[in-house]
Structures are given as C-alpha cells and as structure tokens.
Amino acid sequence: MQPHAIPDHVPPGLVRDFSYFRSPGMARTPNGDPQAALSFVHYSGPPIFYAPANTYDGRGTWVITRADDQRRILQNPETFSSNRGIFKAALGEDLPMVPLEVDPPDHQSYRALQNPLLSPKRVDAMEAGARERAVRLIEGFKAKGSCEVMNDFAFPFAVGVFLQFLGVSDDRRDEFLGWADDQFHGTLEKRLAAMRTVVDFMRGLLEQRKREPADDFVGFLLQAKVKDRPLTDKEILGIAVLLFEAGLDTVAAALGFDLCHLAKHPDDQQRLRDDRELIKPAVEEFFRAYSTVQMLRKAVKDYDFDGILIKAGDLVSCPTMIANRDPAEFPDPDRIDLARDNNRHTAFAYGPHRCLGSHLARRELIIGLEEFLARIPTFRIKPGTAPLTYGGHVFGIENVVLDWEG
Template sequence: MHDDPQRSGNWTVPDHVPADLVRFLDFRTGLGPCPHAQISEFHKGPPVFYSPLSHQDRGGEGRGAWVLTKAEDIRKMLQNANLFSSAEPRSYAMGESWKLIPLELDPPEHGKFRAPINPLLSPKRVAALEPRMREIAAKLIDQIKNDHECEFIATFGEQMPVRVFLEMMGMADDELAKFRDWADMIVHDRARRGQAMSEVKVFLQEQIAEHRANPREGTLVTEVLSFKAGDKPFSDEEVLGTVFLLFIGGLDTVVSSLSFHFRYLAENPDEQRRLREDPSLLPDAVEELFRAFPVVTTGRILSEDTDMFGVQMKKGDMVAGSTLLSTSDPDEFENPEIIDLARSPNRHNAFSFGPHRCLGSHLARREVQVAIDEWLKRMPEFRVKPGTEFETLGGGVMGMRELPLVW
C-alpha cells in the first residue's frame, strides 16, 4: 500500500492503483458554495482516477473508489450491471444485510422485482397527481407570499414534494421534520447513517404492520404488500427493502433538486421573466436545470478483475459514477458550463441509465415543473437574500443547507 499524496498519512490506496491517478474526491469533503462547478473542474484531469475515500462506505471506513469523469464511461458502467454490481447492501452500515429493492439487486433478480414496482410511479399515475401537487404548492405559497422573504427549503422546497409523496405512501405528514432529519443523516452523514437507518427500519415496520391490518387502497405501502416477483410473493424483508427505498427516495432527491433550481432562478431574474412570459418553455427549462444541477452520485462494486477505462481494476473495487460529472462533460455537451434553458438535444443522465434508471424520474419532473410554474404564477420576482453564504451537503445526493429568498 502507498500513501495518498494529497493528504496526510491517514489514507492509503491499493497497490494496483498508479500513484499519479490518485485524487481526493468523495463528493462530500471540502465542498464550496457551487459544488457543480467545483466538481466539473475534474474534467481537466485524467478521465478516471482513484479517490482514497468513497462517498459510500457501505459499512467500512476509509474505503476508496475509482471515479469516472466521462459521460460515455459512466453510461457503460451503469448499463453493465453484471460487471458493475449494485448488490452490496447499504444496510451493512447498521450491521445487517437486507437489501433496498430493486436498487441493490443485479439482473436477472432485479427485473423480477422491478416489474411490479414500475406502475407505482408510471407517467399515467403521476399525471393524475398533478391537481393535488398544484393544490399543495398553491397553499404553501399563499402562506408565505405576504412575508416578502422565506427560507425556501423549510417553507416550500421540502414541504411540497415530501407532502405529495407521503400522501402517495399512505403516511401522515405530521412528523415531516423527523423524516427529513432521517434522510439527511442517511444521505449526508456518514457517522450517523447506521443509527438513522435503524430508526427508519423500526418506523417502516410499524407502518407496514398498520397497512397489513388496515389496507389503504391506492397507497404505495398497501400496494407493495400484494407484490410478487414472478409467482412468488415478496417476503417481509423484501417488502421492507422496497418501502425503505421508496420512503428515503421521496424525502430527499427532489428537495435537493428544487433547492438548486430555485437558487439559479433567484440569481437570474431574466430567466424568471422568460418563463413567466412563456410557460411553454418550462418543460425544456426543467430538463436543462436537471442537467446543470444533477444531485446523484452512485457507486458500483466490480464483480471481477477488469482492464477498463484505461486502468486495471480489481474485483471488489468500488467505482463511482456521478451525474455531476456526466452532465458537465464537454465531450457530451457543448459549453456545459452555460445554462441554456432551451438546450436541445439534451441527452443528460441525471436520472441514470440502464436497468437502474430512476424509478421516480416521472414524478420528479412533474413535481419540479409544477413547483416552478405555481411559484412564478403567484410570486413577484424573487432573489437570494443579500449576504447569504451557501453551505452545500454532499454524499450520494448533493444538497443545500438553506436557501434564503426575498421578494
């Protein structure tokens, strides 16, 4: 083993990693106020490098990862689930081994479990939710619009999508703050991840038991209880893994996306005006905002030794594919640093590629479009509160601590 040349002697890298390919990037350490621009600077270096610390330790401290920077290479990783495995459970962080379903399954098991889950968040089902999304958004905006300022995330950015999703799950929203704390610890806080996962597990087991005893037609938890993989009903552990993934996914990623999207609009009043004057631009604008401000970095585990991406990788190595790098690749997008709300074509992978493409992509798109549309209809021109110093949060999902707005 040899020491990481960019840090003190606390970090080491495997012998098969060339010393000149070591960089330190765990997508959570040393983040500045503009993490997307900061991380895109890695495009100036080698197309693949090794970071001595990974954003996903999966139960072990100090585990490193190969980091891919090219969109084409990241697609190859995401589409080759046999070589780049997702099957190492995050529950290792709490000393257990049950899996998030279908995220932590490889083909062919993945397809068997994903098939019954797909309809839960289909375009048709999501479209039917739009009136309720607009109702919730309008109510939240009306509560704050006369205050002339707000902390966006607490008052709207987390309230709107999380309330929508908890209704879908068939859960009460009176403990929303606690749910968000859990999501924050699991996604952003390596030290407390296992504790938070344990607490969520107990809560969800209680919810599942309640839905078994008193089914609530049309809610996600009740529907999952009836699922089969092929002709075999989901086991209790598989039900838990599915509900756990839905629950955490619904609490964090859209909130993080909305935070970056609204920050951009607040800092660019001309873009606000364009969308107010022509709402038909909104679908393309939202796609560009997802491209410019993606939030997810995923990890895969190599199932065998391979020579790929110009380096030698070993079985068991972790490989990170970050949307923050794939959507800012200058070989993939012309002038990726320029945010063009009319960009077309826009073949980004903010929702991943391959068998693990995001289950909630249709919901996320619809929620963001509705949120921006309702806000622009009801609010005057808004901007970031003067003197704001942004604090960003990293890990598997990039986030923002606060977004103070004034109007």
C-alpha cells in the same frame, strides 16, 4: 476519518487528490457551485482516476468522468454490481434496498412489479394533490415577503408528496420532516438513528396493513407477486425504505438549486415568467447542470478499462454531476441554457437502475416552479444571506433565503 490504503494494482500516476467530501467547493460553501467546481476534471488529467478517500466512511473509489464511459460501466451489471449492502454497512441490518441493490436478471422482476406504481399515468393521478400541497405552502409564506426555500417549501413539499404516495396522513408530516432532516443533514449518529426510525416506521406500517388491509402502496406490495411468490417482509421493507432514501432529498435539493439559480439570474427568472412553456425544458437543463447523485458500483470481476485494471472488489463511482458537464456530450457545458437542445442528461442514470421515480420527480419540479413563479413576484437572494452548498454522496443546498416586494 482514516483513509483506507491505496490498493497495489492502482498505478500511482492515476491517484488524484479528489473527494466528493473534501475537494474545493465540496465542504459547506457559501454561494458555492459544487457541480461547476468539479467540471475541471474534463480539462485536466485522465478520464479515469483513483480517489483514495471518496466515501462517507473514507473508502477509495475509481472515478469515471466521461458520460460515454459511465454508460459502459452502468450497462455492465455482470461486472459492476450495485449490491453494496448499504444498510448492512450502516446499521448492521440485513435489509437489501430493493430494487437498487438487486442485480439483473432478478432486478427485472422487481422493476416490472414497481414500474406501474410510478408510471406517468400514476403521476398524472397524483398531480392535483401535489399541486394543492405546493400552493398551500407558497400561500403560507407569500405575504411575509421572504422564505427559506428548503425548510419552508422544498422539504415540506417533497415529504407531503411522498406521504400522499404512501397513503399516510399529512398529520405525520412534521415527524417525517424531522427524520428527513436528521437523515440527510445530521451528524453520522443522527443519520443512523433516523435511518433506524424510518425502518421501524415502515415495519409498523407493514404490520398495520396486514391487520387492516388498505388499497394503498403497502397494500399493493402485500398482494404483489414476484417470480410467482409473494414478496417477503424484508423485500417490502427494502422497497419502502429505498423510496424514502431516494425520493426526498433528491427532489428537495433540485428545488433548492433551481430556485437559487433563478434568484441569482434575474434574466432567466424573467424568461420563465414571460414564457411558461419554457419551464419544462428549463427543468431538464437544471437537472443536467445541478445534478446531485453519483452511482456507486462494486466490481465483482476484474475489468480491463482501456488497459487499466479495475480489480474485483474495487468501488467505481459514476457521478452524474461530472458526466453532465462532459464537453463531448454537451456544447458549452458550464453554461446554463434554459432552452438547450437535445439535452440527453444522465441525472436519472443509465442502464437497468435508471431512476424509478423520474416521472414523479420531473412533475414535482415542474409544479414547484410553475406555482412559485405564478404566486411569488420577482425574488432574489435576501441581501446579507448566502446559500450554502455541499458535496457528498448526494449534493445539496441549504439556507436559500429569498425575498421579494409586494
């Protein structure tokens, strides 16, 4: 991929050889730790720098390292827009990802509409179904004495809960799993083809619900009003497709990183077995230490960042995995402390676009770890295998092969 030219207003002293795709530890790395691999930025170089080829298509971005500085970017949507036309750039389709690509003040109307769909109360109502899915998957491989976390557990679990949320039958799980696999791990062509398939599926679901009304997610959106008018088909599609994009890979990756950590740190695994109350704070610590998402914004006005000009049109990246290793916010940030106090991590972002699915994501991780630890005896990384980690727009992990006795 040919890098784009570095804009003239970027001082050469602030250009850094850094990329979420190519820096050390960002390519597929056996036994890697991509979040730890980036924490060096807190100890060398300035808190803002320019990375010349830092997106999947080779564009340059500013990178903001400190949590406090990220907050001021993310809480200033008048200057830093999240409307980046992701689908237009990727598919040539004018489909705004709602509400992620809608800036305030309009953003608030969509959030007010959608918040109840993923509220703690709604998540409570999904708990039994989600737990049953986790148990079924784990019981399916338990007797084998081994599993590959991502394919046998994390993805089928995340996809199953998503289908439950959509009100779509489990019969379609394998189809969804295939799209998720292509979209999150395939070649660029496969990714684009899978994105198109997901858009077409959601379009089909929308048409079906118009013909046969149902009391489910799409049915709700068809009845819903925003600013005193019904949602357009494009808005409904944008909402549904964004949930697929935002809610599967993230949850699966978190489960993968967490179980990999527990396999490699038997003391931590034993602590959670001995004290189930510790699972909740441990999940928060894992969200902090193994954060996977960066927030990317586009400046729509010039901005003076402590004397450095961020020009309208520049991309600005606020990586959660870097903010969450900021020593100014977290004492001893590279240490994973399951009972960490005052863990105000940013894994679910700050500001208006704070993750809509955070209650569900937290619950999925708690259920996943609770059931795994309750049903699978002490596990480890199977000798002769190595988990593969990687960076990118969303950090990930694969090939987490565990084994256990009895």
